[in-house]
Amino acid sequence: MTHAVKFHPGLMLLEQYVEGSLSADVALAVSAHIDLCPHCQQLSKDITNDQAAVLAEQDVSGRDAEQEWQQMLNFITSQPTISSSASTHTDTAPQVASVSVNGRTFEIPRALARLAEKQNKWLHLGGIATAKLPTADKQHVSLLYIDKGTEVPNHTHLGLEMTLVLAGKIVDENGEYGVGDLLINSPDDTHTPRTLADEDCLCLSVLSAPLKFNKGLTRLLNPLQQFFY
Ligand SMILES: [Zn+2]
Structure with missing residues (x-):
């Protein structure tokens, strides 16, 4: 690395x-x-x-x-x-685990290998795709793929949001994050994550509550909220 x-x-x-x-x-x-x-x-x-x-x-x-x-x-x-x-x-987890999305295959950390085998279908929305990793806990764990040159709408957090960059790069108002970087956002943090023009990004996302989107019509926010949570 x-x-x-x-x-x-x-x-x-x-x-x-x-x-x-x-x-x-x-x-x-x-x-x-x-x-x-x-x-x-x-x-x-x-x-x-x-x-x-x-x-x-x-x-x-x-x-x-x-x-x-x-x-x-x-x-x-x-x-x-x-x-x-x-x-x-x-143990029984595969030595090299990978996930494929948008015609790309990414290697993922061994800690996620077994969970990734139970990965739900990818749901696509614009340049963004999410796939839930079913866990027993109350928090929501998913893989989040963001195509190059794509922005996640500005949002606030209703709970804890942990985003771990697994491949590529993501930027927001607070900095630039590469492989291994862990972003932790608490309820009062607002940000607009996006990818760079020439590089897509795969993340692990752990949410303790839905995101709250700050722009757009109210009727458009709920489906978006469901998409990420
Ligand atoms: Zn560290």
């Missing part, structure tokens, strides 16, 4: 990922980012080691023993999540 990843999950998010306290779908986006980002691979290893050291120092016989026991259990049960991102090749 020649692109230097610039946008990472915050330290708190990584810590929660290592602890196993994130919802499965948010963890999926973080895990796929880690697959693409050597910096966060190292950081999550360091966090794992730090948390193990803290747990080793704790006196389990104290009055908080039960709580600490629970913490340790949580820690132990969170381990497979971490090792699975580092060694997915040992």
Whole structure:
């Protein structure tokens, strides 16, 4: 991967990922980012080691023993999540997973391989296509393809929006994002993502609530909202 990843999950998010306290779908986006980002691979290893050291120092016989026991259990049960991102090749997920859309085939991170096998049909709207990845969680996970020179209408977020660039490049009012970059937008953020004139883009999108589109007639907004969510 020649692109230097610039946008990472915050330290708190990584810590929660290592602890196993994130919802499965948010963890999926973080895990796929880690697959693409050597910096966060190292950081999550360091966090794992730090948390193990803290747990080793704790006196389990104290009055908080039960709580600490629970913490340790949580820690132990969170381990497979971490090792699975580092060694997915040992399980049944294909080593190289890819998705095809608009006559193009893209390689995707191993963290997404098994989910991508259950991918729904692509839905197309202008130069944009989405395909849901069915998960058990309440969040909505989908692949988002944006053809070159295409703009996603300006929108605000009603919940958390996580967008991980899997291929190509996307730009919005706040910057330019390449492979591995993770954009996190919260309810008050408004932006207009678009692709460059000469390059299309594939992203993983995790939404905790629908997008709210700011332009156009009200009657046109609802179908658009449904399309993305
Ligand atoms: Zn990173």
